[in-house]
Amino acid sequence: NAGVTQTPKFQVLKTGQSMTLQCAQDMNHNSMYWYRQDPGMGLRLIYYSASEGTTDKGEVPNGYNVSRLNKREFSLRLESAAPSQTSVYFCASSERDRNTEAFFGQGTRLTVV
Amino acid sequence: RKEVEQDPGPFNVPEGATVAFNCTYSNSASQSFFWYRQDCRKEPKLLMSVYSSGNEDGRFTAQLNRASQYISLLIRDSKLSDSATYLCVASGSNFGNEKLTFGTGTRLTIIP
Numbered sequence: 001n002a003g004v005t006q007t008p009k010f011q012v013l014k015t016g017q018s019m020t021l022q023c024a025q026d027m028n029h030n031s032m033y034w035y036r037q038d039p040g041m042g043l044r045l046i047y048y049s050a051s052e053g054t055t056d057k058g059e060v061p062n063g064y065n066v067s068r069l070n071k072r073e074f075s076l077r078l079e080s081a082a083p084s085q086t087s088v089y090f091c092a093s094s095e096r097d098r099n100t101e102a103f104f105g106q107g108t109r110l111t112v113v
Numbered sequence: 114r115k116e117v118e119q120d121p122g123p124f125n126v127p128e129g130a131t132v133a134f135n136c137t138y139s140n141s142a143s144q145s146f147f148w149y150r151q152d153c154r155k156e157p158k159l160l161m162s163v164y165s166s167g168n169e170d171g172r173f174t175a176q177l178n179r180a181s182q183y184i185s186l187l188i189r190d191s192k193l194s195d196s197a198t199y200l201c202v203a204s205g206s207n208f209g210n211e212k213l214t215f216g217t218g219t220r221l222t223i224i225p
Contacts, residue, residue, distance in 0.1 A: 033213065040121065042217030043157070043200065058212070090156060094213070101147075102202075102213055104156035 002026050006091050006105035013081040013112045021076040021108050023091030031094045032074035033102070034058075034066060036087040043090065049074055081112045116140055117203050119216035127224050130191050134219045136184045136201030143214075145204035146177055148186050150197045151218065157200055160186075188221075196223045 004025045013019055025032065030051045035043040035058075045058030047066040055066050063085060065077045074093075078085060088109050094102040119136045126132045138146075146163040161168065163175040163184050174187040184201055201216040 035215070040217065042119075043215035045212065045214065048212055056212075092213070101159040101162075104158070106156055 004091055004093055004103050004105040006089075006108055008108060009106065010109050011111070013078075013110065015082060015112060017081050018077065018079050019081065020078075021089055021091070021110075022073070023075065023105060024073045025093040025103070026072065027093060027103065028071065029093040029095055029103075030071070032068065033092040033094075034064075034074070034076045035090045035092065036060065037090060037107075038087050046076065046089075083112045086110060086112045114139060115217070116214045117201055117216040119201050119219050121217055121219060123220040123222055125222045125224055126191060128191060128193060131187065131189050132191055132221065133188075134186045134199055134201075134221075136186075136216050138182050138184070138201075138203040138214075140203065140214070141182065143203040146184050147202040147204070148175055148184075149200040149202055149215075151200055152197050157215075160199070191223050193223050193225060196221060
């Protein structure tokens with residue numbers, strides 16, 4: 001049972017390079033999220049998608065774009081990576097109903113040099 | 114001010130002790146609340162949901178106080194395996210779409 005799958009697990013980028021983080025869930029969830037986690041800052045929401053075809057900005061959207069390709073997949077793109085984007089990125093999914101658990105991928109450790 | 118605030122700790126407590134964490138949330142429209150556990154270099158996982166009536170799961174008890182907008186987690190008879198970071202989560206409604214907001218987490222270390 002895969003749950004939420006993120007790729008890649010590790011990535012090193014040079015400043016200015018672009019990349020896309022991939023996320024897929026097999027639980028037929030409506031809602032999907034992208035978070036970044038930094039020491040002392042906790043999990044901060046970058047973007048979320050309540051359903052296929054919709055996306056909304058979270059707390060820290062600058063420098064990122066997202067695409068909800070279909071119900072299963074939600075990708076996060078860094079167009080021009082900056083050292084400040086060095087972080088651990090987590091994708092998550094949940095049902096839209098209240099009191100339902102969010103399931104997380106294993107995370108992507110991104111370093112921008 | 115962050116929407117969900119927690120004491121970051123660290124809390125270092127001896128094995129067998131009782132430890133309590135509190136968390137406050139600022140969005141009065143928040144409808145659902147949770148505690149997540151995160152082990153070092155792992156993804157967060159649901160520990161328990163928090164209901165207005167309070168709920169208990171073995172050694173863990175969660176309480177919600179809507180009037181004061183705080184959530185608590187009590188761990189009794191702590192075990193070494195309880196060492197982790199505990200994340201408080203509030204689910205806020207944005208035009209009908211639930212958005213999960215996490216606190217910064219409280220780090221707990223159980224000492225043998």
